[in-house]
Amino acid sequence: MINIAVLGYGTIGSGVIEVLKTNGDSIAKKAGKQINVKYILDRKEFPGDPIMEKLVKDFEIILNDPEVKIVVEVMGGVEPAYSYVKAALLNGKSVVTSNKELVAKHGAELLDIAKEKELNFLFEASVGGGIPIIRPLNQSLTADEIVEITGILNGTTNFILSKMSEEESDFDTVLKNAQDMGYAERNPAADIEGHDACRKIAILSSLAYGMQVDYEDIYTEGITHITDTDIKYARAMGARIKLFATSVRDNDEQVYAMVAPMMIKADHPLYIVNDVFNGIFVRGNVIGDVMFYGSGAGKLPTASAVVADVVDVAKHLSKNIWTIWSSKKLELKDISQVKHRFFIRVEGTADTSLKNKIKDLFGEVEEVTADGVDGEYAFLTSLIKEQDITKIRENLPGILNVIRVRF
């Protein structure tokens, strides 16, 4: 038997308890021992819930109990999670977490402590919910140099974009529905502004390239500027708009990273990732393209990933599972130097004067039309540097929207 403590009895914490109860026997078989939840830390009370007898309010009780071998941190947020996790590791306890803020900010340091102490710090659930992606990156794609990792990593924004496309509704209406259905928070900024996806791609990029990618360095654009008109054009082109979180080792061997809406067509493996699902596309220099798909959030899928990490720790109690994530900072390529194709809409009628102006600014473009849209002119550019688009935006009045294109 091995004793664990769960920090936080919210959605994921209660999911962990439920998964351990539902599949206890098979989990014990795979871990080689019974997993026993000795403590649950939460400030709140849960009258009538059988976990009450395990509930503690003081982390010191857990920290100082030598019987606790694994601490499961599912509280979220950087503090006090960071202090608790660090103290646990320094006190000889392995840690499993689902906390993307914690991992993005302090992953390298916590992995170092775990390695030094011959313990483990695992965080499969911090990205992609239930989808196995951290372990495959660390242990399955080790023969490859990763040249691209691109994910649809935020279920809320993917749900909103999917519904805007299916129902031809505008952003605000769909967001409100998503909030009513519990798929979006009352304060949705972290999702719709791309911050959540940004932390997740920072974690994946740090693992893929083995060095610290600071999330503050990642160019991040949310989906709030995507309108139903953009969706109409996308449909007319057989394309979909997805919030991509991506990092790419460019031709010059430099890595750039960004979070931004992207138009893709059916030939892209992430095209089928709809609704609240997540998908992660990885390109290696020998394996080629692989893609991982599944529930990127939700109580039980996320808890499944947390418990799988607990099983892995139980099997590696005195052996560190080596993860290469140096605290040395990876200097990202200046995003202004990265090239993309762009979909651009400008006000006005498609007369010779406007077309000539566009041609002067962008060279040859590909015109795009959509049923029921008029009073504007839309087109696809060739590959253009981000800095050129920035410059043009400043000089061309009447730009309605600019969306990057991957086809």
Add this chain to the structure above:
Amino acid sequence: MINIAVLGYGTIGSGVIEVLKTNGDSIAKKAGKQINVKYILDRKEFPGDPIMEKLVKDFEIILNDPEVKIVVEVMGGVEPAYSYVKAALLNGKSVVTSNKELVAKHGAELLDIAKEKELNFLFEASVGGGIPIIRPLNQSLTADEIVEITGILNGTTNFILSKMSEEESDFDTVLKNAQDMGYAERNPAADIEGHDACRKIAILSSLAYGMQVDYEDIYTEGITHITDTDIKYARAMGARIKLFATSVRDNDEQVYAMVAPMMIKADHPLYIVNDVFNGIFVRGNVIGDVMFYGSGAGKLPTASAVVADVVDVAKHLSKNIWTIWSSKKLELKDISQVKHRFFIRVEGTADTSLKNKIKDLFGEVEEVTADGVDGEYAFLTSLIKEQDITKIRENLPGILNVIRVRF
């Protein structure tokens, strides 16, 4: 530094050498040591190839060299691979293999020997080429009870079915083209009759349920009976035909397994797996649905998976990576008791007499028509037991084809 020996210098063997050369530095970093190929075993000569100095023709040299810690078996076929691998394990060497026949037949025994000797026997490349699926099943989905695992596991048949659909060509024409392009063997039986996919789903099922699933027990149907007319109907329904290799824990808790063409629609995650790509869909009782996608064959993707296993062994030299695959046989549910929907085509015109006969046999059916097809009547049944279809086939003359349906 760690010394390895590669058995077989064919497509995958030479891919392994190439991957180790291309990514040697990053692989050494991830393995914690340099990987050195000390021997390559092959009967043939390779004049002018720098590997000649490592070439040996006698396995005993490898077996008796205590410096060789890992044997990489990429010869294929059960013998002599089985004798070599067993001898290597018994002699204290870990083994990595890409050999699906060997793993399907002797996986449980070889894993037992590895465990007993504190060694490792890894076989990620035996299913799905470069796609990480064995390690995710063993180490990432451990919190779940697997209720379904369904793969498009054979690139050749998927290529043929994709091309038949895209080009509206018949089976023989596409097969011939696939052979000319090197995507199908001159003797294509193992692929098109489903035997290759059968061995692979036997391996995945054994791991998913932790008990021996004998491939001889799996109902296996190939794609040779799929015609361009079937494809026309599929397109008319917005469906595609895929060769599914599947095992399902049915409502009665019994597991059934089968390899057979299946009609699926766009709502199935495997719908987008086209051409030579493979995809594996897994449903767990807590994680929900996950899907893994990538190159299911090919020199470098397969070699990538082999080398990743070598890295894992190098990191676990004196520690067995525990895999639950008991040699105890899993008794599969009798396939005749399994229920499916069926797409059925019969000769004749859709007059009242034929329709009444169909209704007598199948109850209410859903008629299907396709442009340019006449002289026959096609329909979808409700859920029907396999044994009922078998009986009806015997009594209804003029059946042109029967294909299972997953929608």
